[in-house]
Amino acid sequence: MQIRGLGHVFRPKYRLKISGEIRESGVWWWKAPNGQRHSTGQRSYDDAQRWALDRASEMRLGQAPSVGAPARYDDLERMLLDDWEAKGRRGIAQAVARLKHLRRAFSGWQAAAITSDRVTGYAVRRKAEGAAPATVNVEIAVLHRAFVLAKRAGRLRDVPIMDRLGGVRHRTGTVERGDFEAVLAQMRARYHGALRFLYWTGWRRGEALSLTWQHVDLAAHEVRLAAENSKTSKPRIICYAALPELVQLMDAQHTARRFSPYVFPGKAGRPLDRTALGKAWREACIKVGVPNALIHDLRRTMTRDLRRANVSLAVAMGAVGHDSLEVHHGYSPVSREDQSDGLARLEALRSGEPVQRRFAQFKAVP
DSSP, X not given: OEETTTXXXXXXXXXXXTTOXXXXXXXXXEEOTTSOEEEEEEOSHHHHHHHHHHHHHHHXXXXXXXXXXXXXXXXXXXXXXXXXXXXXXXXXXXXXHHHHHXXXXXXXXXXXXXXXXXXXXXXXXXXXXTOOHHHHHXXXXXXXXXXXXXXXXXSOSOOOOOOXXXXXXXXXXXXXXXXXXXXXXXXXXXXHHHHHHHHHHOOOHHHHHTOBGGGEETTTXXXXXXXXXXXXXXXXXXXXXXXXXXXXXXXXXXXXXXXXXXXXXXXXXOXXXXXXXXXXXXXXXXXXXXXXXXXXXXXXXXXXXXXXXXXXXXXXHHHHTOOSHHXXXXXXXXXXXXXXXXXXXXXXXXXXSOOOOGGGGSOOOO
16 A cells, blocks of 8 residues: 555565565565654554554654554563552552463453453453452453553553443441450450551551551650551551550550560561461451451441541541542441431431521511
8 A cells, every 4th residue: 555655554575495485474564754664563454554544643743653563461561560660569469469360361462452342351251250340340450550551651552441340349347346356355365466556546457567666656655657668658647645555555565575676576576477367367257256357347447436536537537548538438438327326416406496487587578
């Protein structure tokens, strides 16, 4: 095909070394106006024509044409991991676990072949394998991020639309004080300190387990969370002088301290193992009859209790480390008890109001 002034696409010919037979390449190439030749990576004439027109349009706009080896899924994954590493994102190990299923499905694929319908098919297959919709949606979000990075780097022209699965169930569970104490009674004492700290602070499990004594001021009753240990990469401080149980807990942990720098130490001076803690928690919850309770529910419990105590939003969000109102409200769902209490407050307000007729104060205009 000849494109006046914009180069043309063609299929190059080559000669077999053994037989000398002349064959034509199955892939279309583009000869740019400057004489340079680039593979379109397309085997269809129409697709190659569109590809060439896109490159020519970029040149007309003064942009460098995005040519080169077609990006593959493995390139996208590498760019994604490099971006996470460069930005110092926490939770890279969990992200790599998400990539395992994506790699199994798309490794070796050209990125252009991973279209919207194929992403939807991937989501349906993962759901059929037993993956929760929320898990599949996280994997799709990771894939979408990889495509965005590739487009930003000039390796892709477009990012396909990736629809998420519906039917995601958002956790709303909380742990009442009686159930919490019953669960602790079934667990070893070495786990009590970390769990009580999580109950009274609402911090994330990883934030509590990585806490060291250099970030604790026992005299001022303050705990400071370092930015590198925070999920949001922002430092946080909690002044716990008004919480007698937390004061006693921190003093007891310091008294029992040996050689470990961690507030909640595990074996050989290392931080308490989160996997062992989670396993012990699940076993204890089953014994006391609350098998669905999670350690993370302590965070929701703290957020809910802060709201019920009429603590200001700014203080509550700062205490638990929430950056947005949407996330904060998601951790504090309104229960039937909250609605009942709110309506009781409304009744108390209205029952004390004198019966008035505002409009009776105005005389009728003749």
